[in-house]
Amino acid sequence: MTQTQTARAAPRGGSLARRARDAGMSPHHWYPAAFSHEIPRGGVTSTRFSGDDLAVYRGADGVVQVVEDRCPHRQIKLSHGSVEGCNLVCLYHGWTFDRSGALVDMKHDHFGKRLPVVSVRAYPTRERYGIVWFFPGDPELATVTPLVEIPHADEWASLRFHYTWRAHHSMIIDNLCNLTHLWVHGSWVPYGDTVLADHTLVGDKITLLWEHDLRRDWMHPFTSRFFRKGKGSNESDTFMIYDYPYQSALSNRRVRSTNFMLPMDDTTTRVFTFQLWEPPTLAGRKVPRPLWDLAMPALKPVAAEIFRQDGFTVEEEQISYLRHIDRPIPEPNPAVKRFNELTVRKWEQHLEYQRTGSLSEADLAEQTRTKVL
Ligand code: FES
Ligand SMILES: [Fe+2]
Known part of the structure; x- marks a missing residue:
């Protein structure tokens, strides 16, 4: 659950059109973060979902990852930093995070102490049709939500x-x-x-x-x-x-x-x-x-x-x-x-899911259906 999603109230009421203008988008879907070609190996860029900053980077192994764009040390954006192997290194003091978002190194004196146990949020990430997709909602739903299918994407x-x-x-x-x-x-x-x-x-x-x-x-x-x-x-x-x-x-x-x-x-x-x-x-x-x-x-x-x-x-x-x-x-x-x-x-369904942690049978059927455009 993100700050923006918690802060935002239910649609305020009034006409249907006004309630639509007040609604957010349900985070429980695969959303595009970037085109694949925008992120070469070792590259990092930034974007946002519903007010939350995201860093998108590609490791030396070619695998792309979306993480929260905030270093837990002094809160600066990790997307200002650099990629080292498959990790993302903060620009400032070199705190280093692996693909799961866990802190794995600090580029300075450790003062004889263990690494602090801190992490950034790592989002489920996939790549298809030349797009980097990420899932900003409940990661458990990511496992049952298929990626969208685009007919003719490879032929036309x-x-x-x-x-x-x-x-x-x-x-x-x-x-x-x-x-x-x-x-x-x-x-x-x-x-x-x-x-x-x-x-x-x-x-x-x-x-x-x-x-x-x-x-x-x-x-x-x-x-x-x-x-x-x-x-x-x-x-x-x-x-x-x-x-x-x-x-x-x-x-x-x-x-x-x-x-x-x-x-x-x-x-x-x-x-x-x-x-x-x-x-x-x-x-x-x-x-x-x-x-x-x-x-x-x-x-x-x-x-x-x-x-x-x-x-x-x-x-x-x-x-x-x-x-x-x-x-x-x-x-x-x-x-x-x-x-x-x-x-x-869909926005009210998301708010209800935040409260109860469950979807109705009909909503789950829609969630797990492959969308073909
Ligand atoms: S602010 Fe990121 S390492 Fe210090
Ligand atoms: Fe138009």
């Missing part, structure tokens, strides 16, 4: 990057899943009219089906080939999943955007994103994957501009939300209620 070409927005995670999920906001993107996206054809909430999973007409303007001769349902068609669809706490959107079965949120604090969220594109067929043959990989950088400027538009808007929403905290939040899209219900329920 991808753009992978993360962005950090100064906004609450419930605003980010609203942005990712609620396509009524496509207005903000103007003609940067290929869609003209978009309607919500279906949405359901079962357990911890929301699915949505959006149907679109495609734009027929000069900006989209290339992208509409990917997004249209068939030759000559002017229609497309987007099948979305929010399987708490992971989000994914598959457009026309060919382009998948998969997003993993890291709630850093109450008003800061980092999102790790995979933009996966199925290799197209040209003259009856699939474009070879290595060739298709070369096309990905060409998509980056468009993706960057679309994410800039989203980022500017959700950060503005966060500022305005706090400025007008007592104003109602009207919402015509019925699916948004589902996101907020799920956000509030």
Whole structure:
């Protein structure tokens, strides 16, 4: 249990939307700490989960570990230090911690005494899909909680990057899943009219089906080939999943955007994103994957501009939300209620778990289910 998690009260009440804005994210899931390539052997970096500082380092054996980013000696961040073998050494007096978080050495006189018995918290850590995952919740639940599965992650070409927005995670999920906001993107996206054809909430999973007409303007001769349902068609669809706490959107079965949120604090969220594109067929043959990989950088400027538009808007929403905290939040899209219900329920479930140390049978079934995006 972390300081932030204990300090935070239950959602304060009021409207469902306001309770969602007050909720934290359940720590009992695998969250992304960093992309693997950001941490070479012997490298260390820092991040945060729900206000708690974390150090992420890779030992000489190539194995990565997430630990509490606080030296127990003078409380400075261990991520300022260095990696020695498979241990993390504090910058200041050289107190040295092994992968389990235990103090194993001090780089100074021991004054004839034994090493103090002190440790830092070490989080269950895994690596898959080029992401370092860690489990900030109850370590016992980590042993029964599967890592998420990302279909086509190894077969389709991808753009992978993360962005950090100064906004609450419930605003980010609203942005990712609620396509009524496509207005903000103007003609940067290929869609003209978009309607919500279906949405359901079962357990911890929301699915949505959006149907679109495609734009027929000069900006989209290339992208509409990917997004249209068939030759000559002017229609497309987007099948979305929010399987708490992971989000994914598959457009026309060919382009998948998969997003993993890291709630850093109450008003800061980092999102790790995979933009996966199925290799197209040209003259009856699939474009070879290595060739298709070369096309990905060409998509980056468009993706960057679309994410800039989203980022500017959700950060503005966060500022305005706090400025007008007592104003109602009207919402015509019925699916948004589902996101907020799920956000509030999962946070309350976590608070209940803190009190009782147990999950209901239904909640345990969701906890141990493999999430496939
Ligand atoms: S502050 Fe870390 S070793 Fe002294
Ligand atoms: Fe957007």
